[in-house]
Amino acid sequence: MFDTVLVANRGEIAVRVIRTLRALGVRSVAVFSDADADARHVREADTAVRIGPAPATESYLSVERILDAASRTGAQAVHPGYGFLAENAAFARACEEAGVVFIGPPASAISLMGDKIRAKETVQAAGVPVVPGGRDPELADAARALGAPVLLKPSAGGGGKGMRLVRDLGALEEEIAAARREARASFGDDTLLVERWIDRPRHIEIQVLADGHGNVIHLGERECSLQRRHQKVVEEAPSVLLDEKTRAAMGEAAVQAARSCGYRGAGTVEFIVPGGDPSSYYFMEMNTRLQVEHPVTELVTGLDLVEWQLRVAAGEPLSFGQEDVRLTGHAVEARICAEDPSRGFLPSGGTVLKLREPQGDGVRTDSGLSEGTEVGSLYDPMLSKVIAYGPDRATALRRLRAALAETVTLGVQTNAGFLRRLLAHPAVVAGELDTGLVEREVEGLLAGDVPEEVYEAAAAVRLSGLTPVADGSWTDPFSVPSGWRLGGTPKPVAFHLRVQDPVEHAPRGTHTVTDDHVSVTLDGVRHTFHRAADWLGRDGDAWHVRDHDPVAASLTGAGAGGADSLTAPMPGTVTVVKVAVGDEVTAGQSLLVVEAMKMEHVISAPHAGTVTELDVTPGTTVAMDQVLAVIAPHEEAAE
Incomplete structure (x- = not known):
């Protein structure tokens, strides 16, 4: 076994690899960019080395x-983790040339x-x-020959x-251009x-493990069909779709795929499976690395x-065969x-202002977060994974829903509440x-x-912050937040608040406010929230409740910057600008592209008009809701 291993990654996978290194008594080395100088993986490693500024191209993607x-x-x-250089054949070759073992397959297998x-x-x-x-x-001719719908995929x-x-071949050229970008x-x-495209398919992958002594086995399948925008959101093992015969056949196909490229280490062979006919499965691709799931x-x-990646890389043979692999119980990951x-x-x-990550019987959280972590737009948006295990699928699902309800990540909006509701959907169950x-x-x-109790809790927090002015034994009655008015009926203290749309809310229930929780009782029902600054959280959902100034809003028009303004829907970088000041545009015309966390978002014209302001160029970094351009409407559009 190695004495020292460098983890060429960040976030939750770096923390997870370091955990196994520590268990094996192997010294761990973390690397970090300027954006991650105080990151959790840096603190948990035995030592850490700065490798450059925040952009990945100058740090995590720099082989040198x-x-x-x-x-x-x-x-x-x-150990490359996943993402960044994990499937970079040039990096694997560079490691070999430098006399450093690459914990993964041979460069030839990665390249192939x-x-x-x-x-x-x-x-x-x-x-x-x-x-x-x-x-x-x-490509275009092949797509037309196949007929819609078709799926465009990067080869690399x-x-x-x-x-x-692509369901409409009339949009094929535009979709190809976007896919290339x-x-x-x-x-x-590109x-x-x-x-x-196979309608209503299931995505099932087989985990393979190969050593350098000719042994190749599979460790069963993972069901990865719950996806959004082709990105997996929930995975489980085993799949309820497969019987033992199909599992064995797909496993053998995966083993043959691994043998065909001279594979070594842990890898995954992905298949697309028609839901109505599990025996008809098709190879999609092989991931030559450890998988997120x-x-x-x-x-x-x-x-x-x-551990087995490390042992295989160190030259050890597998100590067990295919006949020794047993799948026991059920596990689900979100x-x-x-x-x-x-x-x-x-x-x-x-x-991250407040963090609570579930652990305990049948629950595991792999995370790179800690309180104070800055989540920016430069890297992948995945923050952590919550995994539940049980003797059967129903138990694992129930434990995972409960764990997601316990998950608190205030200060950064996440999908935890959405995933909890997804796991309760009848089709998923x-x-x-x-x-x-x-x-x-x-x-x-x-x-x-937004539920009323969210505004009630936010107003209760603000009410608790209104401290009466006292001077010795005397208290200024005008500073007491009671709604008292000279010669009139007391009016409840109201607050102007905004989560999505602005509201005016006056607390009407009872409440208890502490530094990190707030409880309110409305109509006899008690609601308890985690809190941090202007954030409230419950059951995996979170709300950023900000103060709203109706006077300022009336002066700037509807929305941030006015109805004619185009604003950034997310923090990110402008990558494409298709117009200039003075250009005439039509309603719905694509004008700008903003990219964040490797995801593109097209900014379109809200109406026909003229570009009167353009505040960005390609490469400009923008904040959420920052004004990018202003489109003065044509007369008919204004009407």
Whole structure:
């Protein structure tokens, strides 16, 4: 076993790898950018090295700086985690040339399986079924030959980045251009492939493990069908769809795919499966790294996959065979992301003011957070994972819903409440899943209107902060927050508040306010919230209740900056500007693109008009609700 291992990543996966290194008695080295100088993974490692400024291209994606950190600290091996350089064949080769062990597969396997076009051809030759499709440079022709709907995918990456479902071939060229931009931004390569879209499919993946002595086994499957925008949000093991015969057949197909590329270490072979016919499965891709959802496999097999990555990289053979693998019980994982479901799941950011992460019987949280963590727009939005285990699926789901209700991340908006409601959906409970379920049911899973008790709690906090002015034994009656008026009936003290739309609220119930909680009783029902500054949280949901100035709002017009202003829907970076001051635009015309956490958002004209102000250029960093441009409406649009 190695003496020292450098973890070339950040966030929850870095913390998780460090945990196993500590258990094995291996010294851990963390790396960090300026944005992560006080991050949790930095504090938990045995030592840490600064590798550059905040942008990933100058820090976490810099092969030279990471290898320099390994050399300076005496690290014998590098664990890449997932994302960043984890599936970078050039990095794996550079490690080998520097005399540092890359904890992952050979560079040749990464290169082969990282090119989805070559990967499909290779596994097909090994007898593994693949989805019909086409590739660059005949991409558009192949898409038209397949017929709508088709799925555009980057050849060089995964994780849903750059993937586009095209149902209208009339929009094919625009979708291809957008997919190329996202692929280039995420992976540095805009090569695409196209595949036939299978309606209502299930996404099932097989975990494989291979050593350097010719042994390749699989550790069962994970159901990953609950997705939004092609990004997994909930994963579980095993899948309720597969019987033992199909599980064995898919497992063997995954093993053959791994053998076909000379694989070593932990990897995942992903399949798309028609829900009505589980025996008809197709290879999609192979992820040549540890997966985000690996904890569910660990819980049902009892294996530590990071430990086995280390052992295999150190040259050890697997100490067990396929016949020794047993799947016991059931595990489900939910990904906590910095995003706001009420704003179309746009990326969010801020400072973590209060943090409560569930642990205990049957519950595990993998997290990179701590109170005071700054969540920005430079890196992936996933903050943590909550995983629950039980003797059966119903128990695991129940424990995970309860754990999500206990999750508190005030200061940054997350999807925890949304995930809790998703896990209670009848189709999810019944195991009737497909990759489009979340998108179809999304409206019913949102929190909806802000409950009255939220405004009641926010007003109670503000009321408690109104301290009467006292001078010795005398108190100024005008400073007492009682609503007292000279010669008139007392009027309840009211506060102007805003979560989404502004409201005026006067407390009408009883309340108790402490430094970190507030309880209010309305109509005989008691409601308790976590609190931190202007944030309130309950059952996984959170509300940022701000003070609202109706006078200022009336002077600036409707919304932030006025009805004619285009504002940033999220903190991020402007990547595309398609107009200039003086241009005439039509309603709905695409004008700007803002990117945050590797996600694009198109800003369109609210009405026909003229661009009178343009405050940004490509590369401009913007805050949420910052004014980007102003469109003066044409006369008919104004009417």
